[in-house]
Amino acid sequence: MRALPRFYPIFDRAAWLERMLPLGVRLVQLRIKDLDFAGTRAEIRDSLALCRAHNATLVVNDHWRLAIEEGCDWIHLGQEDLDTADLAAIRGAGLRLGLSTHDEAELARALALSPDYIALGPVWPTILKQMKWHQQGVAKLADWKARVQDIPLIAIGGLTIPRAAEAFAAGADVVSVVTDITLNPDPEARVRAWLEAVA
Template identity: 35%
Template sequence: MKCDKRHMQLYAVTDRAWVGKHTLYEQVEAALKGGVTCVQLREKELDEAAFLQEAKDICALCRRYNVPFIINDNVEIAIACGADGIHVGQEDMAAGEVRRRVGDGMILGVSVHTVEEARQAVQDGADYLGLGAVFPTSTKTDVEQMSSETLQTICNAVDVPIVAIGGINRDNLLKLAGSGVDGVALVSAIFSAEDIEGACRELRALSERMVKA
């Protein structure tokens, strides 16, 4: 599957902090029903065997909805489960090495925070970039907030799809209109919602307005 900027429009990043009444699989399916355009599975706690089984199950689920399935950080799991892509940060395996490991057929996303990092990531084979944190966030405490000027400068400096991440919710999403991003990546705004499907329908409509603005 090739990376299309439309895949960035409403990009769901999982977090099992809100698993309880529903399983993560059920939460992801609700998000897919609500219109998310990409799913990234991020797991920091599961052992490799459990992670792989979960990845295979959710990968098959995403295929049913024809939505790209991305694994965060773990190249071996991405390859083993047949994921559509892999996403890495600046502290993870270098993007160039990831590209060599996964070949040309897998989508590669890279988190960047500066123009230099963005250009290097594209040079190393990134298909899309994640920029953030664009707003204050409690999900990742080690990331500084990115200025709107830096956000726009990076968007203008590269020619791959760009997704904004970090503290984005229904109340501030439209503030990104005109920034140049192709969509938004959300964690708590999706997975902490009481009605995930309904929340995603609203967020999808907002993201479409943002992109068109």
């Protein structure tokens, strides 16, 4: 399995990609939760064009039908998304699949689907969204890596640059970052620091 870039930021608009891809980001997720169908399609289309122009990989969160229609290469599904997604259609369209996991049952479900990566979170407490899982911890990352073996493991939730080293040491292959960038007063400088730290 081809190795993924070690740095994986998540943004909610193509405008973020326009700012960050020129800095060297090569793997990015578009996570849209607040737009209508047409608006979401437009953001996916613009994001895909930007990624192709910068030789980057776009992962679309949740919106698998639009990802197929727009010719995307990757989809990320949460456990709730899995309940309604047409996995045969996703695989039939050639999309690669990333899955979120939080506990043993979800990991077993994910492994049964042979995904192209597995995410564990929140490794540290996160302010991004309310979750029943408060903090998974780095020890759980090590346990997950032993179970997923060659499948790339993504650490997400509360990541900062110093914590990234802990995540990698525990077995994470990739670190995923949201608010450490989007809430930073200088997001571009923060992304540059991230890229230097994970190089």
